[in-house]
Amino acid sequence: MRHKNKSLSLLSAAALTALATSQAQAATLDNVKSNGEFKCGVSTGLTGFSSPDENGKWTGIDVEVCRAVAAAVLGDPTKVVFSPLTAKERFTALQSGEIDVLSRNTTWTATRDNSLGLNFTGVNFYDGQGFLVRKDLGIKSAKELDGASICVQAGTTTELNMADYFKANDMKFQQVAFDTSDQTAQGFDSGRCDVLTSDSSQLAALRLQLADPSSVEILPERISKEPLGPVVRQGDDQWFDIVKWTLFAMLDAEELGVTSQNVDQMRDNPPNPDIARLLGKDGNYGEQMGISNDWAYNIVKMVGNYGEVFDRTVGKDSPMGLERGINALWNQGGIQYAPPIR
Amino acid sequence: MLRPSTSLPRRGQGPLWRNPTVRALIVQAVLFLILAGFIGYLVHNTLNNLESRGIQTGFGFLEGRAGFSIPQTLIDYTSDSSYGTTFVVGLLNTLLVSALGIVAATLIGFAVGIARLSTNWLLARLATIYVEIFRNIPLLVQILFWYYAVLRALPSPRDSMSLFDLFFFNVRGVVMPDPQPLPGFSATLWALLIAVVATLLFARFAKRRQMATGQALPVYWIGAAIVIGLPLIVFLASGAPLAWTLPELRGFNFRGGINILPELVALWLALSIYTAAFIAEIVRSGILSVSHGQTEAARSLSLPGGITLRKIVIPQAMRVIVPQMTSQYLNLIKNSSLATAIGYPDLVAVFAGTTLNQTGQAIEIIAMTMAVYLVISLTVSFLMNLYNARTLLKER
Numbered sequence: 001m002r003h004k005n006k007s008l009s010l011l012s013a014a015a016l017t018a019l020a021t022s023q024a025q026a027a028t029l030d031n032v033k034s035n036g037e038f039k040c041g042v043s044t045g046l047t048g049f050s051s052p053d054e055n056g057k058w059t060g061i062d063v064e065v066c067r068a069v070a071a072a073v074l075g076d077p078t079k080v081v082f083s084p085l086t087a088k089e090r091f092t093a094l095q096s097g098e099i100d101v102l103s104r105n106t107t108w109t110a111t112r113d114n115s116l117g118l119n120f121t122g123v124n125f126y127d128g129q130g131f132l133v134r135k136d137l138g139i140k141s142a143k144e145l146d147g148a149s150i151c152v153q154a155g156t157t158t159e160l161n162m163a164d165y166f167k168a169n170d171m172k173f174q175q176v177a178f179d180t181s182d183q184t185a186q187g188f189d190s191g192r193c194d195v196l197t198s199d200s201s202q203l204a205a206l207r208l209q210l211a212d213p214s215s216v217e218i219l220p221e222r223i224s225k226e227p228l229g230p231v232v233r234q235g236d237d238q239w240f241d242i243v244k245w246t247l248f249a250m251l252d253a254e255e256l257g258v259t260s261q262n263v264d265q266m267r268d269n270p271p272n273p274d275i276a277r278l279l280g281k282d283g284n285y286g287e288q289m290g291i292s293n294d295w296a297y298n299i300v301k302m303v304g305n306y307g308e309v310f311d312r313t314v315g316k317d318s319p320m321g322l323e324r325g326i327n328a329l330w331n332q333g334g335i336q337y338a339p340p341i342r
Numbered sequence: 343m344l345r346p347s348t349s350l351p352r353r354g355q356g357p358l359w360r361n362p363t364v365r366a367l368i369v370q371a372v373l374f375l376i377l378a379g380f381i382g383y384l385v386h387n388t389l390n391n392l393e394s395r396g397i398q399t400g401f402g403f404l405e406g407r408a409g410f411s412i413p414q415t416l417i418d419y420t421s422d423s424s425y426g427t428t429f430v431v432g433l434l435n436t437l438l439v440s441a442l443g444i445v446a447a448t449l450i451g452f453a454v455g456i457a458r459l460s461t462n463w464l465l466a467r468l469a470t471i472y473v474e475i476f477r478n479i480p481l482l483v484q485i486l487f488w489y490y491a492v493l494r495a496l497p498s499p500r501d502s503m504s505l506f507d508l509f510f511f512n513v514r515g516v517v518m519p520d521p522q523p524l525p526g527f528s529a530t531l532w533a534l535l536i537a538v539v540a541t542l543l544f545a546r547f548a549k550r551r552q553m554a555t556g557q558a559l560p561v562y563w564i565g566a567a568i569v570i571g572l573p574l575i576v577f578l579a580s581g582a583p584l585a586w587t588l589p590e591l592r593g594f595n596f597r598g599g600i601n602i603l604p605e606l607v608a609l610w611l612a613l614s615i616y617t618a619a620f621i622a623e624i625v626r627s628g629i630l631s632v633s634h635g636q637t638e639a640a641r642s643l644s645l646p647g648g649i650t651l652r653k654i655v656i657p658q659a660m661r662v663i664v665p666q667m668t669s670q671y672l673n674l675i676k677n678s679s680l681a682t683a684i685g686y687p688d689l690v691a692v693f694a695g696t697t698l699n700q701t702g703q704a705i706e707i708i709a710m711t712m713a714v715y716l717v718i719s720l721t722v723s724f725l726m727n728l729y730n731a732r733t734l735l736k737e738r
Contacts (some may be wrong), residue, residue, distance in 0.1 A: 112702070147593040147597065155698075163409055177685050
């Protein structure tokens with residue numbers, strides 16, 4: 001059983017204490033280097049994004065971002081301590097310094113970016129909120145959901161979007177809010193709700209956890225924009241840059257055709273100047289951020305480029321089997337676009 | 343080092359620092375200054391850190407639009423209401439489940455506690471089993487048990503179990519008719535108020551009469567007749583001015599009527615049953631603390647068992663019971679914050695949960711939440727102390 005409820009108050013208390021006692025720390029990078037590892041906040045278990053496998057090893061697209069940061073900074077993708085957090089705990093954990101990076105399918109919004117003392121470093125997954133219903137209800141559109149009971153995870157943008165959507169369409173609903181996505185799925189599975197709402201990628205993941213995945217379907221409507229990405233504390237620009245460019249390097253590597261398979265060969269004989277700069281053969285792009293110049297080489301070699309990571313966690317090589325869709329690169333019909341390394 | 347001395351220096355003699363009173367004052371003043379300095383440092387540092395990290399502070403957020411929905415609200419609330427309203431909604435939900443829990447736990451606890459002392463072997467054993475089972479399983483597990491194992495066994499809304507087609511039981515909770523007062527209904531409420539006052543006056547009169555003449559009147563029966571009868575007569579005489587909104591299955595769920603959430607029922611059951619196990623033990627220890635001579639004296643006066651228990655044993659046992667009951671009531675109120683595990687919208691789930699997460703004002707919100715629990719608990723303590731003062735042994 002999952003008992004996360006107490007941890008909220010514990011965490012808040014911890015946050016209060018931490019905020020009260022710690023001096024504002026600017027140099028996260030120095031801490032990470034001297035500790036030889038860094039702390040990454042992930043979800044309590046969401047297939048494809050961050051969930052422990054049967055051996056207790058964390059997997060998922062959000063987890064790979066943390067591994068890539070570890071590879072870039074410490075040269076070893078295993079030097080990450082993962083902290084599972086509920087939606088309600090995540091920001092406090094980051095603010096108080098319990099974790100150094102929050103990579104937990106977190107939607108980038110104005111409030112979170114501007115008033116919580118946090119910075120979003122980019123978008124590793126473009127998502128949108130959808131509805132999951134049982135097929136036997138015979139519902140074909142979200143517009144038919146008037147009066148439904150809806151399970152949702154507490155403390156998410158999902159809660160707000162849903163209230164807005166039903167108000168805008170002049171419909172009523174009854175909300176049942178749970179702490180973790182597992183509890184939410186359980187609530188839906190046991191019939192407490194007619195509908196489960198979340199980001200559509202999460203619905204695809206939760207669907208796999210249900211007793212009978214084929215008995216449900218995801219409605220076609222996407223009622224919100226949900227750009228999900230890693231978050232760091234505000235006020236440490238160096239660390240912000242590192243996490244930001246880690247993601248950019250993964251995207252650039254995919255765009256340049258550098259994969260974990262061919263990265264050694266590419267580094268020895270760079271086919272073009274872009275790849276030479278990416279892999280540290282030319283320039284000192286790593287040193288500019290205070291890390292080694294083979295940072296991007298390490299990321300691609302040890303973790304992979306964005307496309308490889310996507311395919312193996314949520315994409316075609318994973319149980320979820322999501323299409324790239326808008327998460328394809330900008331030159332392949334999507335909107336994933338990274339600034340050049342030069 | 344202190345050396346034993348036969349004569350202490352008299353006050354005003356010798357150096358000031360050897361004067362024990364002055365020394366004690368100095369030590370206390372230094373300790374106080376250190377403590378105050380430490381707290382001041384923490385507050386200063388917190389504000390500094392909040393500012394340097396660009397985290398907004400202050401209570402201005404309470405006016406902002408909440409934008410999320412809450413399934414059970416005792417006051418008017420929509421997603422357009424303010425964050426301040428979510429605080430009130432959550433607080434009322436906490437008070438509701440706490441009040442229901444305290445009443446039920448007290449009733450069950452007294453019944454089980456008395457049953458444990460029963461001479462009926464089966465009854466006493468059953469009560470023992472109850473206590474040993476429910477006080478030894480963690481409360482959270484019990485909450486989850488009632489929520490997932492018991493209530494989830496109920497059917498879906500379309501296959502609801504119904505009672506006279508008025509009450510419906512399903513996995514979404516209990517749906518029942520909603521009384522809507524029509525004009526003229528206030529007369530019934532007034533009648534109820536008058537009946538209650540009349541009963542209280544009658545009880546006082548009966549007590550005084552018993553003191554004077556020794557004759558007892560059936561206060562409970564007459565009181566019940568007044569409290570139920572008078573409003574009923576007025577209600578019928580004024581033409582039964584009450585309309586009932588009947589629940590009706592439409593679309594996904596029942597529309598109309600009152601819907602009692604399964605989260606509330608599960609939390610209420612778990613809190614009551616768990617706390618009742620402790621109350622039962624308190625009641626038992628209270629009763630056992632009353633000297634057996636009292637019971638024997640009552641019996642030798644040929645008082646019946648029920649009256650002996652009600653009029654002689656329990657009043658004396660209350661002196662032991664009440665202070666411990668206060669602790670149990672406080673525990674129950676604080677334990678109600680486990681609601682967040684099953685999605686019951688209490689103060690912690692709504693305000694220290696969703697509102698905190700949407701606004702990010704952790705320090706303000708947690709401080710407000712802690713202050714609320716403190717105020718509730720101190721109030722309950724105060725009331726129980728008043729009651730305790732009344733139940734103290736009065737020597738005549």
